[in-house]
Amino acid sequence: MAGVLDGKVAIVTGAGRGMGRVMTLGLLDAGASVVAVEVDAPVLEETESAADARGSRERMIGVVADVTRDESAPKIVRAATERCGRLDILLNNAGIGLSFFRAPEIEDYGKFWDVAPAEFRRIIEVNVVAAFLMARAALPAMLKQRWGRIINVTTSLDTMYRGGMQPYGGSKAANEAHLLALAQELEGSGVTANVLVPGGAANTRMVSVGQQADRSKLIQPEVMVIPLIWLASNASDGVNGQRFIATRWDNGLAPAEAAKKAGAPMAWQQLGRQSVNPDGMR
Numbered sequence: 001m002a003g004v005l006d007g008k009v010a011i012v013t014g015a016g017r018g019m020g021r022v023m024t025l026g027l028l029d030a031g032a033s034v035v036a037v038e039v040d041a042p043v044l045e046e047t048e049s050a051a052d053a054r055g056s057r058e059r060m061i062g063v064v065a066d067v068t069r070d071e072s073a074p075k076i077v078r079a080a081t082e083r084c085g086r087l088d089i090l091l092n093n094a095g096i097g098l099s100f101f102r103a104p105e106i107e108d109y110g111k112f113w114d115v116a117p118a119e120f121r122r123i124i125e126v127n128v129v130a131a132f133l134m135a136r137a138a139l140p141a142m143l144k145q146r147w148g149r150i151i152n153v154t155t156s157l158d159t160m161y162r163g164g165m166q167p168y169g170g171s172k173a174a175n176e177a178h179l180l181a182l183a184q185e186l187e188g189s190g191v192t193a194n195v196l197v198p199g200g201a202a203n204t205r206m207v208s209v210g211q212q213a214d215r216s217k218l219i220q221p222e223v224m225v226i227p228l229i230w231l232a233s234n235a236s237d238g239v240n241g242q243r244f245i246a247t248r249w250d251n252g253l254a255p256a257e258a259a260k261k262a263g264a265p266m267a268w269q270q271l272g273r274q275s276v277n278p279d280g281m282r
């Protein structure tokens with residue numbers, strides 16, 4: 001994979017922990033420069049140390065920022081365009097669920113009506129609003145160069161409407177619906193929008209010890225890297241509006257075949273045409 005992304009510039013949000021850290025290191029290993037964004041400064045330093053140990057620290061720009069704030073996205077995009085000269089890939093990975101507000105040993109997060117209004121709002125801000133703000137700031141540079149990748153990490157389709165998983169599930173449904181609409185608007189522009197998910201519970205802080213004590217049974221964050229590099233590379237030119245399940249990616253196959261096996265249309269388009277509109281109205 002080394003060299004596949006030579007010269008490309010990526011932004012990764014939530015780069016200090018979990019899948020964000022692993023994917024940041026994967027992009028660096030593949031040759032990209034990475035603007036690594038994280039709200040928690042100490043964990044971003046750990047990602048920097050890991051990049052240092054692999055010899056790619058000079059291609060990583062760490063930015064401590066809260067991506068829900070209006071002023072963050074333009075600042076992050078400027079870090080890419082001014083310090084690296086371009087921007088090719090936006091990986092909207094930062095995300096939180098109710099586990100963020102609960103002690104690690106808690107297994108049951110309570111019912112829909114137990115969620116505090118401030119918790120509900122914060123989850124929507126991080127998982128929905130920030131992904132919009134980042135795409136909005138990143139797209140002008142990508143559209144100008146007629147090449148770009150918006151990649152959002154959402155969640156499994158059944159998690160989106162599962163009891164006990166709200167508002168996390170619904171926030172990811174909103175994120176993915178927005179991204180599918182964006183993918184349609186980007187058609188033919190050279191910029192694509194796709195989803196990448198692990199395909200189930202992954203071994204990160206987000207899945208609490210109370211939910212799964214044996215961490216080896218969870219999906220390991222490293223499964224994200226190979227599909228991500230393919231999606232971020234020229235090899236996926238023209239692939240738009242798709243969702244890829246990382247744990248279903250078969251490394252024994254040629255990448256295009258593996259992508260076919262692990263991919264499907266984004267969101268739930270295949271469920272049918274539900275709205276009845278007068279002729280000519282979209």
Ligand SMILES: NC(=O)c1ccc[n+]([C@@H]2O[C@H](COP(=O)([O-])OP(=O)(O)OC[C@H]3O[C@@H](n4cnc5c(N)ncnc54)[C@H](O)[C@@H]3O)[C@@H](O)[C@H]2O)c1
Pocket residue numbers: 013014015016017018019020037038039040043065066067068092093094095096126130153154155156197198199200201202203204205206207
């Ligand atoms: N872990 C799973 O089982 C799982 C499954 C499907 C999808 N996901 C998604 O994967 C993505 C990565 O999650 P993870 O499991 O690695 O969790 P994680 O908690 O290990 O990492 C998320 C990172 O995002 C950062 N972050 C949160 N809010 C931020 C903000 N406002 N600004 C900047 N950074 C912020 C956190 O500080 C953290 O470092 C999330 O979008 C999550 O919803 C996770």
